[in-house]
Amino acid sequence: MxxxxxxxxxxxxxxxxxxxxxxxxxxxxxxxxxNWPFAVTYEIFVQSFYDTDxxxxxxxxxxxxxxxxxxxxxxxxxWLMPISPSPSYHKYDVTDYKDIHPDYGTxxxxxxxxxxxxxxxxxxxxxxxxxxTARDHPWFQEAIKNxxxxxxxxxxxxxxxxxxxxxxxxxxxxxxxxPTNWHSVEGDDELYFGYxxxxxxxxxxxxxxxxxxIFEIGRFWLxxxxxxxxxxxxxxxxxxxxxxxxxxxxxITFRKEMRKAKPDVFLVGEVWSxxxxxxxxxxxxxxxxxxxxxxAITSAVLEEKPGDLVQRHKEIQEYYASINxxxxxxxxxxxxxxxxxxxxxxxxxxxxxxxxxxxxxxxGSPFIYYGExxxxxxxxxxxxxxxxxxxxIDGTGTGETSWISPEYTTDTTVAPLIKQLEDSLSMYHHYxxxxxxxNNSAVLTYGSMEPVEKNTPPAVCAFLRxxxxxxxxxxxxxxxxEQELVVQEPFTKFKLPIFSDGSHTIDTxxxxxxxxPYSSLIxxx
Ligand code: CA
Numbered sequence: 001m002x003x004x005x006x007x008x009x010x011x012x013x014x015x016x017x018x019x020x021x022x023x024x025x026x027x028x029x030x031x032x033x034x035n036w037p038f039a040v041t042y043e044i045f046v047q048s049f050y051d052t053d054x055x056x057x058x059x060x061x062x063x064x065x066x067x068x069x070x071x072x073x074x075x076x077x078x079w080l081m082p083i084s085p086s087p088s089y090h091k092y093d094v095t096d097y098k099d100i101h102p103d104y105g106t107x108x109x110x111x112x113x114x115x116x117x118x119x120x121x122x123x124x125x126x127x128x129x130x131x132x133t134a135r136d137h138p139w140f141q142e143a144i145k146n147x148x149x150x151x152x153x154x155x156x157x158x159x160x161x162x163x164x165x166x167x168x169x170x171x172x173x174x175x176x177x178x179p180t181n182w183h184s185v186e187g188d189d190e191l192y193f194g195y196x197x198x199x200x201x202x203x204x205x206x207x208x209x210x211x212x213x214i215f216e217i218g219r220f221w222l223x224x225x226x227x228x229x230x231x232x233x234x235x236x237x238x239x240x241x242x243x244x245x246x247x248x249x250x251x252i253t254f255r256k257e258m259r260k261a262k263p264d265v266f267l268v269g270e271v272w273s274x275x276x277x278x279x280x281x282x283x284x285x286x287x288x289x290x291x292x293x294x295x296a297i298t299s300a301v302l303e304e305k306p307g308d309l310v311q312r313h314k315e316i317q318e319y320y321a322s323i324n325x326x327x328x329x330x331x332x333x334x335x336x337x338x339x340x341x342x343x344x345x346x347x348x349x350x351x352x353x354x355x356x357x358x359x360x361x362x363x364g365s366p367f368i369y370y371g372e373x374x375x376x377x378x379x380x381x382x383x384x385x386x387x388x389x390x391x392x393i394d395g396t397g398t399g400e401t402s403w404i405s406p407e408y409t410t411d412t413t414v415a416p417l418i419k420q421l422e423d424s425l426s427m428y429h430h431y432x433x434x435x436x437x438x439n440n441s442a443v444l445t446y447g448s449m450e451p452v453e454k455n456t457p458p459a460v461c462a463f464l465r466x467x468x469x470x471x472x473x474x475x476x477x478x479x480x481x482e483q484e485l486v487v488q489e490p491f492t493k494f495k496l497p498i499f500s501d502g503s504h505t506i507d508t509x510x511x512x513x514x515x516x517p518y519s520s521l522i523x524x525x
Pocket of ligand 1: 052054
């Protein structure tokens with residue numbers, strides 16, 4: 001009897017690394033310069049990241065201090081949530097667009113962060129929140145104190161009577177649960193428009209002076225502060241919902257102005273909607289967040305089967321490419337407005353890991369939300385999806401932030417980074433391995449994608465990534481059960497496993513591949 005040849009592949013994962021030095025306790029990343037924005041970006045809520053002056057609030061110097069950590073993780077850009085002065089903890093309502101919130105530091109601190117980041121080939125993208133200001137912004141304060149001032153027309157006003165006629169008394173009361181967009185000022189016979197709530201009055205973009213102010217703010221950050229780009233908050237609300245075309249045109253104009261200041265400026269927009277509504281923004285905002293793919297990844301790992309994840313992602317990509325061939329698909333699992341993935345999968349780290357494996361092997365430019373690489377937990381309200389990064393055990397006084405007592409991510413629920421660094425099977429090393437794999441693969445970074453459904457077990461997510469003459473066959477077993485498949489034409493050409501995070505077996509005679517539970521295998525031809 002002829003015995004078959006059984007090839008068992010076990011990739012031994014190791015947390016040791018090359019070039020580690022005494023100053024930098026974190027693993028070093030491979031250099032692969034110049035890929036970004038086709039590389040991984042890391043979103044940071046500054047308040048929760050790392051504190052250097054002992055007040056328990058994260059600061060810009062804290063990010064500078066942790067750049068080596070971020071570099072070691074393999075990311076090539078940071079997106080900082082708002083950093084300008086603001087009355088709120090989240091800072092999405094700005095009172096001074098050209099300054100830094102004192103809790104976070106100074107303009108000098110920011111310049112140092114940008115320089116240190118650039119020295120490590122890490123780009124800096126900041127949140128730009130221009131749809132509305134804070135109610136405390138001097139423009140709005142002037143507008144309500146002096147209706148004859150030029151700042152009155154910086155905002156959107158309407159006669160109380162014209163609005164009131166169509167509203168109930170409750171709707172007119174100004175609180176955050178109020179569904180109305182119109183808000184009152186005591187003693188004023190006009191109401192102002194604030195899409196989100198009364199604390200965020202919308203700017204009037206029909207006023208060209210407002211447009212000029214926004215261009216000036218953009219130029220300030222690009223030229224004086226040397227940022228690489230902006231994440232544009234609430235991009236579809238610049239004009240009211242019935243004026244979508246004006247919204248599209250505004251971002252085209254904005255981009256044109258910003259490119260005069262920095263020709264390669266990166267703009268990524270938040271248009272939280274389905275693909276059809278998102279697509280027309282691509283001309284002005286060549287990078288847009290893909291909310292669909294995050295939803296599809298979450299449901300695939302929860303249900304332990306891919307559903308139409310791959311097919312749908314491919315269709316959206318082709319649709320967007322037909323509108324702007326140079327578009328950048330900003331893919332992510334969840335962001336600061338959504339429950340954290342580890343909580344969405346009810347703390348099942350196998351599933352949270354698989355979400356990362358999918359994200360980092362699909363086409364697009366992946367964005368990772370800070371702490372996702374630790375498996376941080378968090379559910380709404382928003383404060384609890386933005387809890388302190390868990391650096392060490394018993395974090396007090398160690399730079400770990402303490403502005404809020406965490407309800408979800410504690411030392412007992414989520415292993416701190418210091419423990420995960422030592423454990424080659426940790427979530428941190430899982431992220432690092434997949435980011436490293438992607439950073440070193442032109443096929444994963446730039447390649448197109450084809451679903452592979454024929455002969456694929458229902459619990460396996462299989463697809464090809466194709467770039468130039470090269471292709472990869474990517475197989476993810478989403479389930480808790482071992483899965484088998486027999487390799488058939490035309491896949492027999494894929495012989496060489498280039499990546500595996502389990503002990504897969506490939507029988508070279510029977511052509512049977514066995515995939516362990518919750519594991520990934522990538523084969524090259
Ligand atoms: Ca601080």
